[in-house]
Amino acid sequence: MLDHDRDREECAVKPVALSPSAREAALTALGSGRELDVLVVGGGVVGAGCALDAVTRGLTVGLVESRDWASGTSSRSSKLIHGGLRYLEMLDFRLVQEALRERGLLIQRLAPHLVxxxxxxxxxxxxxxxxxxxxxxxxxxxxxxxxxxxxxxxxxxxxxxxxxxxxxxxxxxxxxxxxxxxxxxxxVDDARHTMTVVRTAAAYGAQVANRARVVGFLRQGERVTGARVEDLETGRRFEVHAKQVINATGVWTDDTQALAGTRGQFHVRxxxxxxxxxxxxxxxxxxxxxxxxxxxxxxxxxxxxxxxxxxxxxxxxxxxxxxxxxxxxxxxxxxxxxxxxxxxxxxxxxxxxxxxxxxxLAGDAAETSKLSREHLVGHPVPGLVVIAGGKYTTYRVMAKDAVDEAVRTLEGVVVGPSVTQDVPLLGADGYQALWNARHRLAQSSGLHVVRIEHLLHRYGSLISEVLDLVAADPSLAEPLPGSDDYLRAEVVYAVTHEGARHLDDVLTRRTRASIESWDRGVAAAEITAALMARELAWDAQQQANEIEHYRKRVEAEREAQQQPDDATADAARLGAPDIVPLH
Structure with missing residues (x-):
């Protein structure tokens, strides 16, 4: 091996699993009383990007999300990485060029397996x-x-x-x-990409936890010094101390701001x-x-x-x-x-x-630090940074701008510039070589080459971790009922490596069974829940609860789609409440 190749291999970040035990360890670390440099609130693509940007600058970082990674806007986009042709008509050339630069980075360097x-x-x-x-x-x-x-x-x-x-x-x-x-x-598969950004941040040392909701902010006088967090899986509450908190909660920005008792410099509709x-x-x-x-x-x-x-x-x-x-x-x-x-x-x-x-964005732009036409960063009170607006394609730029603002007032800490333009996401390094070897991978794994191609587009060079599960248990090579694009191994992997906690996480975001199947994933629900139960130690009651919740969710969505307007559709959809773990 050439010396520079060996150096790169030794310096490459090692993948980490977002496993149940890793989540528990992250919650313990977050609640230990040790002060973080940055706590990010919100596990969409911008919050995930903030965590990755901050941790790769050498900062100690925490990231909490009240539901699942990308469960809001970041799993429900048009799934495009684009410059935005329509912005050219608005003569916003700088914004288009910025987005096209990010497109090039994602395709060629940061996430060629996902984009x-x-x-x-x-x-x-x-x-x-x-x-x-x-x-x-x-x-x-x-x-x-x-x-x-x-x-x-x-x-x-x-x-x-x-x-x-x-x-x-x-x-x-x-x-x-x-x-x-x-x-x-x-x-791009937006949900997979966002989860991969989170997992990459964790690989560099960020403490990340989903199903962890901020219920209030800690204050010392005017300054925000952290947050009170509830583990929604157990009901346990604890405090997370941080020099800076970044509010990256998208359409929930105003709700999160209200917890801090601040008016906010701008509003989000x-x-x-x-x-x-x-x-x-x-x-x-x-x-x-x-x-x-x-x-x-x-x-x-x-x-x-x-x-x-x-x-x-x-x-x-x-x-x-x-x-x-x-x-x-x-x-x-x-x-x-x-x-x-x-x-x-x-x-x-x-x-x-x-x-x-x-x-x-809505509000008085004169009160904000306007960083582009599409997103704004504010610092309404000491210790609290707010990032809002923007588009999926420019998430990395948004994250950089938010972290720049957060570190600007960090005392006694010398922080370098953003380096995420040179940080490939997990699964990117080695992807092209494995793509070229996909026929050999198919032969050695016993899977069809089309299946290998599908897995490479989802996991990149982390495909070996999925194939190892199949090698250990050949029954995991079988597809999910009614959703045969996905293997049973991918359900297990979603729990053991990708932070999935509930049936909805797997069928809606780790896979796309909920929108790609005629029955919206209902036929796959039972076997998926059984596979998850083994990894999450669910008893029979919790397993049945997960299946019933998912079925009711699908029924409520179908009922909403028969309604004539937003108000009646919203009422029908609310007929299926969120899953509540059985403590």
């Missing part, structure tokens, strides 16, 4: 002016990608005639376009974005679509054996934990996509549905 290129077709509907107008915008998009400081890692755009476009997307009506422009962006999934064979296409609507844009995104169609953009002031999808939301999406399809989609084609809440 992949995806083509999009933009149908042209007007002759003459539209092609040069759209073409100039997409050319600028490509150029900003090249000049963003990272190589693009994606093919360049191309102009298509109507005939060429219809070869790419035969599903389009011939009269729906006169030509097209095709360009590339990237996509929630906007609901709904997506539906239809089977891949319902839309005959080799490329995704981006369509203009009267309000914004609509994406048709390839997603494994499905298409993800979205999104909506409507104000939401009801339950934030479980934003409900109404019948009118689904009708809106189908109506707009059907406007260009030769064979319209129907409600019977809709296999999965989900809604997420965007944290949009």
């Amino acid at each position: 992949r290129p995806v083509p999009f077709l933009y149908p042209l509907t007007h002759r003459g002016w539209e092609r040069p107008y759209v073409g100039a915008g997409v050319l600028l998009y490509d150029t900003l990608g090249l000049t963003s400081g990272t190589s693009r890692g994606l093919p360049r755009h191309r102009h298509l005639t109507r005939r060429q476009a219809l070869r790419q997307v035969p599903a389009l009506r011939e009269d729906a376009l006169v030509g097209a422009v095709q360009y590339y962006d990237a996509q 929630a906007s609901k974005g709904v997506h539906v999934l239809v089977p891949r064979d319902r839309v005959n296409a080799r490329s995704g679509l981006i369509l203009r609507t009267e309000k914004s844009v609509l994406f048709v995104i390839p997603w494994g054996r499905h298409w993800v169609i979205g999104t909506t953009d409507t104000d939401w002031d009801l339950d934030k934990n479980h934003p409900a999808v109404s019948s009118s939301d689904i009708d809106y999406l189908l109506e707009h996509v059907n406007a260009v399809l030769a064979t319209p989609l129907t409600r019977d084609d809709v296999e999965g549905v989900y809604a997420g809440l965007r944290p949009l």
